[in-house]
Amino acid sequence: xxxxxxxxxxxxKGEKILTTYDNEYKAMMMDIRVYRMKAGETRTFLREGExxxxxxxxxxxxxxxxxxxAAATRKDVFTEGPWCVHGCTGTEIAVVxxxxxxxxxQCTKNEKDFGARLYKPEDAPWGYSSVGKFGNVAKRRVNxxxxxxxxxxxxxxxxxxxxxRGNWSGYLPHRHPQPETYFFKFDxxxxxGASFVGDQVFKxxxxxxxxxxxxxxxxxxxxxxxxxYTCWMIRHIDGNPWLQTDRCEDERYxxxxxxxF
Numbered sequence: 634x635x636x637x638x639x640x641x642x643x644x645x646k647g648e649k650i651l652t653t654y655d656n657e658y659k660a661m662m663m664d665i666r667v668y669r670m671k672a673g674e675t676r677t678f679l680r681e682g683e684x685x686x687x688x689x690x691x692x693x694x695x696x697x698x699x700x701x702x703a704a705a706t707r708k709d710v711f712t713e714g715p716w717c718v719h720g721c722t723g724t725e726i727a728v729v730x731x732x733x734x735x736x737x738x739q740c741t742k743n744e745k746d747f748g749a750r751l752y753k754p755e756d757a758p759w760g761y762s763s764v765g766k767f768g769n770v771a772k773r774r775v776n777x778x779x780x781x782x783x784x785x786x787x788x789x790x791x792x793x794x795x796x797x798r799g800n801w802s803g804y805l806p807h808r809h810p811q812p813e814t815y816f817f818k819f820d821x822x823x824x825x826g827a828s829f830v831g832d833q834v835f836k837x838x839x840x841x842x843x844x845x846x847x848x849x850x851x852x853x854x855x856x857x858x859x860x861x862y863t864c865w866m867i868r869h870i871d872g873n874p875w876l877q878t879d880r881c882e883d884e885r886y887x888x889x890x891x892x893x894f
Contacts, residue, residue: 635657635658635659635660635844635846636657636658636844637830637831637833637835637843637844637845637846637849638828638830638833638835638841638842638843638844639651639657639658639841639842639843639844640838640841641840641842643667643669647668647669647670647671648666648667648668649666649667649668649669649840650666651665651666651667651814651816651842651844652664652665652814652842652844654742658814658844660812660844660846660847661812661813661814661844661868662741662742662812662868663739663740663741663789663812663814663866663868664683664738664739664740664741665737665738665739665740665814665816665842665866666737666738667690667735667736667737667738667816667840668735668736668737668738669733669734669735670692670694670728670730670733670734670735670736671730671733672730672731672732672733673730674729674730675727675728675729675730676727676728676736677725677726677727677728678725678726678727678728678738678740679723679724679725679726680722680740681722681723682722682742682743682744683722683740683741683742683743684719684720684721684722684724684740684741684743684745684747684787684788684789685719685720685724685726685738685739685740686717686718686719686720686738686739686740686778686779686789686791687717687718687719687726687728687736687737687738688715688716688717688736688737688738688739688778688791688864689705689707689715689716689717689734689735689736690707690709690710690734690735690736690737690818690864691707691708691709691710691734691735692706692707692730692731692732692733692734692735692736693705693706693730693731693732693734694706694728694729694730694731694734694736695728695729695731696716696718696726696727696728696751697726697727697728697729698718698720698724698725698726698727698749698751699720699724699725699748699749701749701751703716703718703751704731709820710793710795710818710862710864711795711820711860711862713754714753714754714755714757714758714759714776715752715754715757715776715778715793716751716752716753716754717751717752717757717778717779717791718749718750718751718752719749719750719752719778719779719784719787719791720748720749720750721743721745721746721747721748721749721786722743722744722745722746723746724748724749726749737816737864739789739791739866741788741789741868742788743786743787743788745786746786747784747786747787750779750784752778752779756778757776757777757778757792757793758776759774759775759776759795760774760775760776761773761774761775762774762775763804766889766890767801767804767805767889767892767894768894769894770799770800770801771800771801771802771804772797772800773794773795773796773797773800773802774794774795775792775793775794775795776792776793777790777791777792777877778791778792778793779791780792780867780875780876780877781869781874781875781876782876782877787869788868788869789866789867789868789869790865790866790867790868790869790875791864791865791866792864792865793862793863793864793865794862794863794865795860795861795862795863796826796853796854796855796860796861796862796863797860798855798856798857798858798859798860799855799856799857799858799859800854800855801852801853801854802852802853802854802855802861802863803851803852803853804852805852805882805883805886805887805889805890806829806850806851806852806882806883806886807850807851807852807880807881807882807883808847808848808849808850808851808881808883809847809848809867809875809879809880809881810847810848810870810873811847811867811868811869811870811873811874811875812844812845812846812847812867812868813845813851813865813866813867813868814842814843814844814845814865814866814867815828815837815842815843815845815851815853815863815864815865815866816840816842816863816864816866817837817838817839817840817841817842817843817861817862817863818839818840818861818862818864819838819839819855819859819860819861819862820859820860820861820862821859822839823839824838824839824855824856824858824859824860824861825837825838825855825856825859826853826854826855826856826859826861827853827854828841828843828851828853829850829851829852829853830843830844830845830846830849830850830851831849831850831851837853837855837861847870850883
């Protein structure tokens with residue numbers, strides 16, 4: 634049985650492994666890792682038969698791919714928007730750290746040729762959702778870096794969520810058949826929240842993650858006083874890609890849409 638939550642550590646080379654194709658989280662069908670990079674360090678990613686997305690979480694880096702080069706800076710995930718290079722199989726993506734930086738790398742198997750693209754903060758603007766609903770304690774900011782509408786040849790979705798302090802996210806409780814992985818960060822290292830995966834509940838802490846099998850309900854909550862960041866990553870199912878309109882809420886809770894608080 635696959636595990637649904639994890640608290641991985643960085644190894645001596647600055648790599649934190651979340652999900653792989655054959656570890657305890659293989660149901661995600663993605664290889665997801667986070668890297669701490671020192672100033673002057675270069676990491677290169679080249680995967681045959683897989684697509685790769687390299688997301689800047691914080692720091693100052695230079696991306697290099699397909700003869701292109703772009704500088705990217707991000708103070709942190711709470712104050713500035715995302716930079717990401719997304720490439721198809723055979724795309725070599727190099728990251729040069731100009732200062733201490735942190736990146737997340739999301740991969741999945743895909744033989745399609747769709748080139749590569751740089752996504753800038755203006756390509757994935759934050760937008761508030763659930764404002765004024767559910768007693769106004771489920772509002773959050775969301776961005777979508779790429780999904781099926783933006784990159785139809787991709788087998789993945791990549792986006793980010795910022796929870797307001799003490800608020801819920803992914804509410805009402807909802808499910809979809811595609812597996813999804815959440816990577817959490819908090820604006821203070823002792824911050825925490827609750828991650829629901831079906832009937833299981835886990836304490837979400839800084840840089841922990843949840844691996845949500847397809848079909849499981851998965852709302853989240855963050856403790857008062859703390860802001861929570863979630864990088865959300867979905868793997869499409871062959872013939873059944875996840876779409877923005879695919880939000881199957883648990884019918885036991887849908888009455889709350891019309892409730893007054």
